[in-house]
Amino acid sequence: MTLRAILAGTGSALPRTRVSNAELAERVDTSDEWIVERTGIRFRYIAEPDETTATLGAAAAQQALAAAGLQPSDIGLIILATATPDNTFPASATKVQALIGAPDCIAFDVAAVCSGFLYAVTVADSMLRTGAAKHALVIGSETFSRILDWEDRTTCVLFGDGAGAVVLSAKDVDDDQGILATRLHADGKYSGMLYVDGGPSTTGTVGHVRMHGREVFRHAVTNLASVLGEVLEDTGLSPSDVDWVVPHQANRRIIDATAKKLGLDPARVVMTVDQHANTSAASVPLALDLAVRDGRIKRGDLVVLEAMGGGFTWGAAALRV
Known part of the structure; x- marks a missing residue:
C-alpha cells in the first residue's frame, strides 16, 4: 500500500456578471474578431463589489466539499492560490475558513500567479503524505478585474474572475490512484x-x-x-x-x-x-x-x-x- 493524495471532489464558482467581447468593445478600443483571433476568448466573468476572492473561493470550496461527501469540520488544511487577495493580510485562506465554518486548521495563501494552483497542489500533496492533515481544500481564486488597466486593450481583454477548488484526501492505495x-x-x-x-x-x-x-x-x-x-x-x-x-x-x-x-x-x-x-x-x-x-x-x-x-x-x- 502507498499513501497518496487522491482527488476526492471538485467545485467552482463564477461571479454573477458575464461580459462578452461585444460588450467589452463598448468601453475599450477592441472588437470581438480581434480578441477571438488572437486569444480564443469570447466571454469573461467580472466580480461585483460584493464578490471577492474569498467569497468566490468559499463558494467553490463548498461545492468541492459536497462532491467529496465531507463537512468543513473534516478539513485540516486550506491552501488558497491567488494573486489578488482580499487584503495584504490576513491570508484569504483564513477568510474562506471562516466563511465555510471550518474549525481550527492550517490555512494560508500561495502566490505564484497563474501557476499558483499547481504550487498549492504540490504543497498540499507533500503535507498530506507527511500526516499534517487527512483532508485538504486546495483553491485557486482570483478577482483579476481589480488590477486591470481598462485603457490597455492588450491586457484587459485577456482576464476574468472566478474560483475553482479541489478536496485532496490522504489515502492508502494499492494501485496508481x-x-x-x-x-x-x-x-x-x-x-x-x-x-x-x-x-x-x-x-x-x-x-x-x-x-x-x-x-x-x-x-x-x-x-x-x-x-x-x-x-x-x-x-x-x-x-x-x-x-x-x-x-x-x-x-x-x-x-x-x-x-x-x-x-x-x-x-x-x-x-x-x-x-x-x-x-x-x-x-x-x-x-x-x-x-x-x-x-x-x-x-x-x-x-x-x-x-x-x-x-x-x-x-x-x-x-x-
Missing part, C-alpha cells in the same frame, strides 16, 4: 515580462497588470511542453497514456501550440478559455471541475494539469482520478 508526480519551476530574471506595477513595499498602491505578450507566449509554449514531459517521465508514462490535459486557460494559441509540441491529441485537451478568459490561479481548477461535472473526466483517467504565470513560474502535475 492519486497524485503521481508534480514538478515546479521558477525563473525570476523574467519577472519584468508579466507583472503588476505596484505593491505594498514599492509603490504602496495595488497597481495594474503589465505584460510583454510576445515574450510570454514564446516562453509559455517551451516551458509548458518541457514540464509536461517531466511529469510524464517521472511516472514512466507517455503522451499516448494521457486521457486528459487540463491546461492553464490563458490563450487558445498557447494551448494548441503546447499540445502540438508534445504530440497530444487536441480532442483530449480541456478548453474553457473561450468562456472564462484567463482566471489566473483559478483557471486550472475551474476547467477541471467543468470536465469532471460534464462527465468527460471519469474515475480511472490519467489527467495532467499544467500552468505558467508571472515570475516566471510554471509547473505540472499528473494524477489518476
Whole structure:
C-alpha cells in the first residue's frame, strides 16, 4: 500500500456578471474578431463589489466539499492560490475558513500567479503524505478585474474572475490512484515580462497588470511542453497514456501550440478559455471541475494539469482520478 493524495471532489464558482467581447468593445478600443483571433476568448466573468476572492473561493470550496461527501469540520488544511487577495493580510485562506465554518486548521495563501494552483497542489500533496492533515481544500481564486488597466486593450481583454477548488484526501492505495508526480519551476530574471506595477513595499498602491505578450507566449509554449514531459517521465508514462490535459486557460494559441509540441491529441485537451478568459490561479481548477461535472473526466483517467504565470513560474502535475 502507498499513501497518496487522491482527488476526492471538485467545485467552482463564477461571479454573477458575464461580459462578452461585444460588450467589452463598448468601453475599450477592441472588437470581438480581434480578441477571438488572437486569444480564443469570447466571454469573461467580472466580480461585483460584493464578490471577492474569498467569497468566490468559499463558494467553490463548498461545492468541492459536497462532491467529496465531507463537512468543513473534516478539513485540516486550506491552501488558497491567488494573486489578488482580499487584503495584504490576513491570508484569504483564513477568510474562506471562516466563511465555510471550518474549525481550527492550517490555512494560508500561495502566490505564484497563474501557476499558483499547481504550487498549492504540490504543497498540499507533500503535507498530506507527511500526516499534517487527512483532508485538504486546495483553491485557486482570483478577482483579476481589480488590477486591470481598462485603457490597455492588450491586457484587459485577456482576464476574468472566478474560483475553482479541489478536496485532496490522504489515502492508502494499492494501485496508481492519486497524485503521481508534480514538478515546479521558477525563473525570476523574467519577472519584468508579466507583472503588476505596484505593491505594498514599492509603490504602496495595488497597481495594474503589465505584460510583454510576445515574450510570454514564446516562453509559455517551451516551458509548458518541457514540464509536461517531466511529469510524464517521472511516472514512466507517455503522451499516448494521457486521457486528459487540463491546461492553464490563458490563450487558445498557447494551448494548441503546447499540445502540438508534445504530440497530444487536441480532442483530449480541456478548453474553457473561450468562456472564462484567463482566471489566473483559478483557471486550472475551474476547467477541471467543468470536465469532471460534464462527465468527460471519469474515475480511472490519467489527467495532467499544467500552468505558467508571472515570475516566471510554471509547473505540472499528473494524477489518476
